[in-house]
Amino acid sequence: MKVNGVLVEEEVEPRMLLSDFLREKVDALSVNVSCGVGRCGSCSVILNGKLVKSCLIFAAMANEGHIVTVEGLAKDGELHAIQKGFWENHALQCGFCTSGFLMATYSLLKKNLTPSEEEIREFLKGNLCRCTGYTNIIDAIKYASETLTGIPKDKLKEAFRW
Amino acid sequence: MYYPKNFEYESPNILKEALDLLEKYQQDAKVLAGGQSLIPLMKLRVLSPKIVIDINKLSELSYIKEDDNYINIGALTRHNEVLESELLSRYAKALVDAAKNIADHAIRNMGTIGGNVCHSDPAADYLPVVLALEALLLTISNKGKRTLKADEFLMGPFETSLLPDELLLEIKIPKVKGRVGSSFLKFPYHQGDISLINVATLVKIDENKVVKDCRIAVGGILPKPERVKGAEDVIVGKKVEDKDIVEASKIASETLNPQSDWMASSEYRRALIATLVENSLNLSLERAGARI
Numbered sequence: 001m002k003v004n005g006v007l008v009e010e011e012v013e014p015r016m017l018l019s020d021f022l023r024e025k026v027d028a029l030s031v032n033v034s035c036g037v038g039r040c041g042s043c044s045v046i047l048n049g050k051l052v053k054s055c056l057i058f059a060a061m062a063n064e065g066h067i068v069t070v071e072g073l074a075k076d077g078e079l080h081a082i083q084k085g086f087w088e089n090h091a092l093q094c095g096f097c098t099s100g101f102l103m104a105t106y107s108l109l110k111k112n113l114t115p116s117e118e119e120i121r122e123f124l125k126g127n128l129c130r131c132t133g134y135t136n137i138i139d140a141i142k143y144a145s146e147t148l149t150g151i152p153k154d155k156l157k158e159a160f161r162w
Numbered sequence: 163m164y165y166p167k168n169f170e171y172e173s174p175n176i177l178k179e180a181l182d183l184l185e186k187y188q189q190d191a192k193v194l195a196g197g198q199s200l201i202p203l204m205k206l207r208v209l210s211p212k213i214v215i216d217i218n219k220l221s222e223l224s225y226i227k228e229d230d231n232y233i234n235i236g237a238l239t240r241h242n243e244v245l246e247s248e249l250l251s252r253y254a255k256a257l258v259d260a261a262k263n264i265a266d267h268a269i270r271n272m273g274t275i276g277g278n279v280c281h282s283d284p285a286a287d288y289l290p291v292v293l294a295l296e297a298l299l300l301t302i303s304n305k306g307k308r309t310l311k312a313d314e315f316l317m318g319p320f321e322t323s324l325l326p327d328e329l330l331l332e333i334k335i336p337k338v339k340g341r342v343g344s345s346f347l348k349f350p351y352h353q354g355d356i357s358l359i360n361v362a363t364l365v366k367i368d369e370n371k372v373v374k375d376c377r378i379a380v381g382g383i384l385p386k387p388e389r390v391k392g393a394e395d396v397i398v399g400k401k402v403e404d405k406d407i408v409e410a411s412k413i414a415s416e417t418l419n420p421q422s423d424w425m426a427s428s429e430y431r432r433a434l435i436a437t438l439v440e441n442s443l444n445l446s447l448e449r450a451g452a453r454i
Contacts, residue, residue: 041266056272058216061194104268
């Protein structure tokens with residue numbers, strides 16, 4: 001499979017979960033596992049262009065697929081607008097859920113660059129923050145949406161290159 | 163950390179290969195579609211299949227097509243594809259309503275309609291819909307194909323009449339011609355969670371707004387979702403007034419005998435049945451154009 005554009009080849013047990021594969025074999029430590037049963041969204045990544053929960057997928061199912069994690073967001077040492085949004089709005093406290101929120105936001109904004117607050121809340125239903133930082137998280141997403149709306153088309157394409 | 167017991171993994175490239183594997187391994191094999199129910203159950207070791215047959219490469223099982231009489235949905239169609247389908251929006255709004263309310267966006271990207279129906283959790287959201295829309299389920303094995311009515315397919319909690327060597331191929335939703343409306347409503351334990359009660363209804367009216375056909379199906383009850391004939395009869399054959407809808411919902415809540423469990427008491431579920439049947443009938447009538 002490819003992870004953030006880099007080819008990865010490993011032989012693993014069928015039962016190895018994609019979340020563990022990404023952490024242990026690819027060193028993509030942004031992928032956090034919290035609930036382990038698909039409720040909390042901490043382990044969210046993009047698989048073949050779609051947001052998924054990597055704790056509910058066997059690594060073997062992603063064979064030949066392309067995965068994007070938070071490690072793939074920043075480019076040339078500069079944070080992605082979504083990451084900046086979380087930074088500027090203090091949209092995290094302990095940070096454990098943040099990777100999942102970043103990937104869910106990426107997936108949302110790629111599909112709909114200017115979501116309403118209701119659409120944001122509906123889309124992020126599958127991501128839980130137990131520090132309850134939701135208000136700031138929503139502010140962060142609005143900030144990212146506004147920043148990205150203002151940039152030239154080629155930069156926008158670059159921002160959503162995966 | 164949860165981890166499943168180890169298993170042998172097969173990922174056939176073509177349908178025939180999958181059917182050969184099912185024929186060979188029978189009960190020892192479990193079919194993996196979206197995996198959003200199967201994988202948690204394997205992680206919790208409720209299920210520990212010896213062989214897992216991953217059918218995700220069988221992209222020919224993912225489609226939504228129409229012919230003269232049916233909308234045909236491939237078993238591997240994801241929930242998000244169901245909810246974005248214009249065809250289903252036109253002919254089977256209740257199914258779109260159900261897809262919209264399943265879990266969250268990421269789960270809906272993986273979970274499949276076929277998997278949901280075959281897993282057959284008594285509270286699964288598609289089940290009352292396939293009953294109310296009188297869907298047919300097309301199965302396949304090396305011995306041939308079978309077409310089953312939804313109520314023949316659904317046997318009980320987590321039990322269907324699918325044989326060990328069979329695969330669900332397609333869900334066929336009959337096109338009901340004329341002025342028709344359908345809808346699905348649920349009351350989840352909390353947002354995105356399992357339904358305490360879910361209801362699907364379909365109403366067909368004639369040009370004088372007299373109801374020609376009415377179907378009411380209720381899920382979230384044991385052993386499996388059911389149609390409520392007594393309540394349907396109240397609605398059919400007349401120009402429906404509010405009191406008829408209230409009467410039908412009362413009959414539904416009195417006829418069915420929902421269970422009590424840690425999430426809700428039987429009485430609470432009865433009250434939900436009455437409310438959801440009433441609201442769903444109103445919505446279906448509105449969609450059929452009875453309120454214009």
